[in-house]
Amino acid sequence: MITTIGLRNRSRGGIALRAGYTLVELLIAMGIGGIFLTGAMTSVNMLARSSVSVGHYANMNASSRRALEIFASDVRMAADVVTSTSTNLVFEAYDDTNTLVTVSYAYDASADEVYRTYDGTTSTILTEVDDFSLGYYDLTGASTTNSLSVKEVEIDASLIRTVLSLENTNEIISSRFMMRNRKVSS
Amino acid sequence: MNRNAYLEGGTAGLCGRSGGRKGFTLMEVMISAVLFAVIMLGAFGALKRGSDLVELSRDETRVTQILQSRLEDLRRENWAALIARPTTETFTPASKFVAAFGNKYTCTQTISSRATDQKEVVLVVSWAKGGVTYSREYRTWITKGGLSDYYYRSS
Numbered sequence: 001m002i003t004t005i006g007l008r009n010r011s012r013g014g015i016a017l018r019a020g021y022t023l024v025e026l027l028i029a030m031g032i033g034g035i036f037l038t039g040a041m042t043s044v045n046m047l048a049r050s051s052v053s054v055g056h057y058a059n060m061n062a063s064s065r066r067a068l069e070i071f072a073s074d075v076r077m078a079a080d081v082v083t084s085t086s087t088n089l090v091f092e093a094y095d096d097t098n099t100l101v102t103v104s105y106a107y108d109a110s111a112d113e114v115y116r117t118y119d120g121t122t123s124t125i126l127t128e129v130d131d132f133s134l135g136y137y138d139l140t141g142a143s144t145t146n147s148l149s150v151k152e153v154e155i156d157a158s159l160i161r162t163v164l165s166l167e168n169t170n171e172i173i174s175s176r177f178m179m180r181n182r183k184v185s186s
Numbered sequence: 187m188n189r190n191a192y193l194e195g196g197t198a199g200l201c202g203r204s205g206g207r208k209g210f211t212l213m214e215v216m217i218s219a220v221l222f223a224v225i226m227l228g229a230f231g232a233l234k235r236g237s238d239l240v241e242l243s244r245d246e247t248r249v250t251q252i253l254q255s256r257l258e259d260l261r262r263e264n265w266a267a268l269i270a271r272p273t274t275e276t277f278t279p280a281s282k283f284v285a286a287f288g289n290k291y292t293c294t295q296t297i298s299s300r301a302t303d304q305k306e307v308v309l310v311v312s313w314a315k316g317g318v319t320y321s322r323e324y325r326t327w328i329t330k331g332g333l334s335d336y337y338y339r340s341s
Contacts, residue, residue, distance in 0.1 A: 047233060051233060051236075053237075054233065057241075058243070061240065061243055141262070170244070172247075173282045175252065175280070176258060176259070176280055177254075178262065
């Protein structure tokens with residue numbers, strides 16, 4: 001208040017000084033400006049984060065569709081199951097020349113990746129996998145752990161991506177793909 | 187509204203006292219604020235639309251898996267079991283879908299005769315999102331002794 005009075009007095013005293021802003025006016029202006037800037041920053045920040053999230057979701061969905069498609073076509077050609085654990089599946093499948101090749105799917109929990117090995121060639125089929133498990137079912141549709149009676153296989157996985165502290169997850173549940181070429185007894 | 191009133195008072199005061207053109211006039215500030223709001227609304231609108239489309243795509247991924255799973259189940263059955271099924275029935279997706287998504291997806295199966303010893307199977311999964319009902323269907327023919335019999339069981 002003292003500043004204000006001083007300024008006004010000087011201005012009135014004939015000196016060609018233009019009046020500046022009073023402290024109160026400045027504080028109010030800064031306060032309002034601050035509120036507006038905070039609002040604007042928050043919206044822009046939110047917008048940027050959400051855009052990245054949408055990109056993540058689209059990306060995760062695309063890679064899960066691709067993985068499911070490959071998995072489905074592999075499993076349909078399966079003739080025999082070698083290993084069937086919750087994170088590892090090894091089976092023999094017919095290739096395009098009707099020759100049996102070894103195909104495997106394995107989850108590496110430390111690298112958060114799922115690998116597919118087809119006839120000796122390994123590739124990463126899913127990345128940033130938070131959780132992965134395989135389910136096995138017999139001819140009657142009942143859950144089984146016995147490799148000999150596995151007729152259907154199901155993937156249950158969770159992909160995760162982070163944008164700053166925000167986590168985007170994508171749950172993949174596959175259909176129970178049938179091993180069409182595999183003969184099992186009921 | 188309160189903030190605007192506050193701003194108006196403050197700005198008017200400033201302009202009045204300084205007399206000359208300094209800083210921004212109330213009009214300029216208001217126009218820029220409105221412009222910013224319009225841009226942000228547009229951006230959020232686009233984002234909403236984008237995320238809705240991605241969500242639809244994610245639902246479609248799940249639904250195709252539910253449909254495929256049901257189809258595999260039906261093809262595991264022998265002919266006698268298939269024709270014994272009612273014309274129309276509802277089915278529940280595999281247990282993991284129910285565990286993760288509850289009863290979000292409504293699944294219906296219709297079996298009709300297409301020719302002698304041939305059935306047409308139509309599977310429809312529908313779900314609601316934002317007041318809109320979406321549905322996707324799989325349609326296939328199953329023939330007695332045809333390729334669909336992956337494994338024949340007598341029981």
